[in-house]
Amino acid sequence: MHRRLHGRGPLFDTDPPGLAARLVGLRPYQLRSSPYEHQGDLPFVVFTGGRGLGKSALLSQLRTAYQGHTPVALIDGEEPQFAGPPPERPGEAWSPVAQALTTVAEQLAEPVKGARRIGFPRLASGLLAVAAGGWSDRDVPRIRQEAERILLLNDSRTFLDGFAGRWASKVVAKLIASMSNTGPVVEPIIEATLEAFSEGVSPTHRRLRRAAMWYRDYPNAGGNPKLGLILLSGHFRAGGDSRTHAERYLVRALLADLDDAYAGVMQRSHRLGRPIVLIDNVQEPAGRGLMECVLRDRADGIGDRVVFFAALRGYTHPALRNAARRTLTEVARTTGWQPGPSPSSRALLVSLPPLSPDDTLHIVGAVCRGLELPPPLPHATHRLTGGSPLGITLLAESARQNLPRGASSLGALLTGDLALHEDHDGRPAYQELLDRLVPGGRLDELTVLAAAHDRDSALMLARERLPDDFGAAGVLGLEERLAEEGGPAVAGQFVGDPFLRALLLLRLHHLDADHAQWQTAHRALIDHYGEQDTVDAARFRLHHELALGKADFAVAHLRDTFPDTDADTWLSSLVFIASAPYYHAHDPEGRDFGGHDHRAAIALGRTDAAHEPPEGVDPALHLRVRRLLHAVWQLTDPLVLPDPKVAERLRFELEQLSNLRPGGTALLWRASREWPPDALAGRPLRVPDDDEGGGHG
Numbered sequence: 001m002h003r004r005l006h007g008r009g010p011l012f013d014t015d016p017p018g019l020a021a022r023l024v025g026l027r028p029y030q031l032r033s034s035p036y037e038h039q040g041d042l043p044f045v046v047f048t049g050g051r052g053l054g055k056s057a058l059l060s061q062l063r064t065a066y067q068g069h070t071p072v073a074l075i076d077g078e079e080p081q082f083a084g085p086p087p088e089r090p091g092e093a094w095s096p097v098a099q100a101l102t103t104v105a106e107q108l109a110e111p112v113k114g115a116r117r118i119g120f121p122r123l124a125s126g127l128l129a130v131a132a133g134g135w136s137d138r139d140v141p142r143i144r145q146e147a148e149r150i151l152l153l154n155d156s157r158t159f160l161d162g163f164a165g166r167w168a169s170k171v172v173a174k175l176i177a178s179m180s181n182t183g184p185v186v187e188p189i190i191e192a193t194l195e196a197f198s199e200g201v202s203p204t205h206r207r208l209r210r211a212a213m214w215y216r217d218y219p220n221a222g223g224n225p226k227l228g229l230i231l232l233s234g235h236f237r238a239g240g241d242s243r244t245h246a247e248r249y250l251v252r253a254l255l256a257d258l259d260d261a262y263a264g265v266m267q268r269s270h271r272l273g274r275p276i277v278l279i280d281n282v283q284e285p286a287g288r289g290l291m292e293c294v295l296r297d298r299a300d301g302i303g304d305r306v307v308f309f310a311a312l313r314g315y316t317h318p319a320l321r322n323a324a325r326r327t328l329t330e331v332a333r334t335t336g337w338q339p340g341p342s343p344s345s346r347a348l349l350v351s352l353p354p355l356s357p358d359d360t361l362h363i364v365g366a367v368c369r370g371l372e373l374p375p376p377l378p379h380a381t382h383r384l385t386g387g388s389p390l391g392i393t394l395l396a397e398s399a400r401q402n403l404p405r406g407a408s409s410l411g412a413l414l415t416g417d418l419a420l421h422e423d424h425d426g427r428p429a430y431q432e433l434l435d436r437l438v439p440g441g442r443l444d445e446l447t448v449l450a451a452a453h454d455r456d457s458a459l460m461l462a463r464e465r466l467p468d469d470f471g472a473a474g475v476l477g478l479e480e481r482l483a484e485e486g487g488p489a490v491a492g493q494f495v496g497d498p499f500l501r502a503l504l505l506l507r508l509h510h511l512d513a514d515h516a517q518w519q520t521a522h523r524a525l526i527d528h529y530g531e532q533d534t535v536d537a538a539r540f541r542l543h544h545e546l547a548l549g550k551a552d553f554a555v556a557h558l559r560d561t562f563p564d565t566d567a568d569t570w571l572s573s574l575v576f577i578a579s580a581p582y583y584h585a586h587d588p589e590g591r592d593f594g595g596h597d598h599r600a601a602i603a604l605g606r607t608d609a610a611h612e613p614p615e616g617v618d619p620a621l622h623l624r625v626r627r628l629l630h631a632v633w634q635l636t637d638p639l640v641l642p643d644p645k646v647a648e649r650l651r652f653e654l655e656q657l658s659n660l661r662p663g664g665t666a667l668l669w670r671a672s673r674e675w676p677p678d679a680l681a682g683r684p685l686r687v688p689d690d691d692e693g694g695g696h697g
Contacts, residue, residue: 005061006359010332012065019331020062023307026273028065031113033272043337043348044295044308046282048315050486051437053352054389055311059278062309071118071275073107075100077284088142092237093134096286097247101254102127104277105153115271118261120153121211122253125193129229132189133237137179147172154208171196190229214256218249251293255304262305274307282310283317292319295343314486315351323347354387357682367396371403376641383682384410384638386499390436394418398429411639414506430503437500445470446478450504451521452494453540455479460528465521502638509583522547539573546580551629559617559625567664571671571687578632603631603646628653635679647676
């Protein structure tokens with residue numbers, strides 16, 4: 001039974017058919033045909049989104065849905081095999097695209113139900129010519145290994161009958177024998193390859209001869225396949241645009257071999273649907289090169305029958321500037337796609353949405369089946385993660401492991417140990433998440449900069465808290481990287497993604513046992529905004545004072561500005577100041593040892609008797625603002641479960657404040673009605689629109 005991906009029905013639906021069924025011509029998980037939406041030109045579908053949105057899981061599920069039913073291949077552009085040539089293989093005879101083609105062909109070759117293996121003789125001929133550019137007579141063991149791997153792409157019979165292996169070994173022996181002790185080996189290797197492909201009279205050998213002849217049409221080959229392969233090898237070794245030209249021809253060879261596998265009435269009757277190539281991290285060289293070759297050929301009228309699904313980190317790429325854009329929901333029943341004249345118009349960008357609260361509820365419930373869950377947990381999980389499939393899945397697994405150990409908040413689930421594999425020790429869940437959301441270095445720097453609100457404050461933190469070699473260039477580089485990877489731009493936050501920012505700030509708090517770096521970063525920001533005499537600077541300064549546990553400054557500011565500040569501005573300041581992160585003490589290893597969260601007690605008025613308001617202020621207003629601040633602080637904290645009693649107190653305090661501000665009664669009253677249910681449902685607190693003109697006074 002396949003695992004269902006929540007929120008991805010528009011792709012995997014079978015009745016009516018979703019996007020995959022309409023492009024592939026087969027319903028997922030079934031050997032049942034489906035009407036094609038596009039009979040001729042096919043869109044190169046690219047799923048877009050930031051880290052954690054489940055793009056890799058989506059491609060993996062597509063492979064599972066069609067494996068064994070139609071040829072399917074999946075590669076990840078970030079795999080180490082595409083990062084550089086293997087040992088002893090010179091770079092002029094290797095490229096990420098050539099490696100990707102080999103890997104794709106090996107997977108597509110596998111037999112499917114009702115049809116035998118697919119052979120790739122055109123591709124194998126070209127890959128042999130390219131590989132020979134890095135061979136010499138001293139490399140016999142390496143030549144044998146590389147040549148056998150390539151030659152095994154040729155045969156359409158199963159490896160179990162032993163013929164393919166024997167034939168490949170025989171050809172390899174001829175290739176090695178063709179080399180002299182001195183001089184280049186490309187030409188003799190190509191000659192021996194063409195000779196081996198020309199032997200025999202069986203249908204297999206006729207197919208090999210026909211494939212070898214394909215290279216006579218290579219530019220400037222003059223109808224000579226040997227010269228065509230020699231030119232291909234030379235262009236590949238030359239690098240730059242010449243290599244790109246050769247790679248494009250190799251991609252074309254792969255697609256031509258696939259066309260052969262589907263040619264003729266008998267072949268088509270045994271092969272349902274279209275072959276599928278899945279490319280994860282298509283922004284990396286292996287995926288990008290393969291994609292650009294396909295798009296250019298399709299724009300030039302060189303068609304193919306392959307369905308390409310790719311995943312792009314972020315939402316745009318220079319190679320896709322003219323691509324059509326859709327959301328996943330918009331392609332549920334039709335793509336509405338028409339190609340334009342440019343190569344990039346042959347692509348269709350499909351943005352993946354975050355999961356819904358209902359999806360989160362079902363995922364948490366399925367993972368934690370049999371456990372008694374706190375009722376607010378699923379909605380609080382959705383609020384914290386913003387619907388990130390990665391975040392929801394790992395938090396659900398942490399809940400399964402840590403709720404029985406006494407964890408009672410999302411903060412405890414993030415700091416609690418999470419073991420993802422039985423043979424590995426657990427470690428805090430927030431570290432597992434950050435490894436996936438911020439790979440590739442600079443985690444330490446981004447952890448500090450997560451406390452910043454804009455480029456200016458980030459540059460200040462870099463000067464004061466980060467190594468000298470990081471500097472302004474490092475800040476700008478991280479800013480650019482966050483944008484390229486799909487991070488949202490949010491006014492007032494250097495790291496716009498709230499989930500990522502919460503994880504980074506949690507890590508900042510845990511960097512040392514006494515939380516010194518946490519305190520130093522916030523004090524630096526307090527000093528930074530203390531030098532600026534603006535309303536916004538005051539809000540930022542109070543936000544960081546509150547992050548250090550100093551609430552008196554925020555209470556005084558909100559109390560003193562309440563009578564004369566516009567109600568909408570005052571409410572906005574309240575929400576922003578109270579969005580300060582809240583962390584209590586932990587043990588020397590950074591584990592939460594159950595420190596007391598005092599905010600609910602203050603919000604509910606249980607500490608009023610022990611709290612002495614300053615002299616000269618209205619004590620009733622002071623205590624009311626103090627209770628309100630702590631109520632908003634607790635209810636909007638993404639790492640805790642909202643308290644219904646505190647939500648009711650929030651309603652009461654706002655309602656009472658509305659009596660003190662005739663000019664702002666409407667806004668305060670509406671906030672008293674809207675904010676409590678929003679907080680309990682995990683929705684952000686939004687300042688009501690001033691549609692009655694009552695926001696001033």
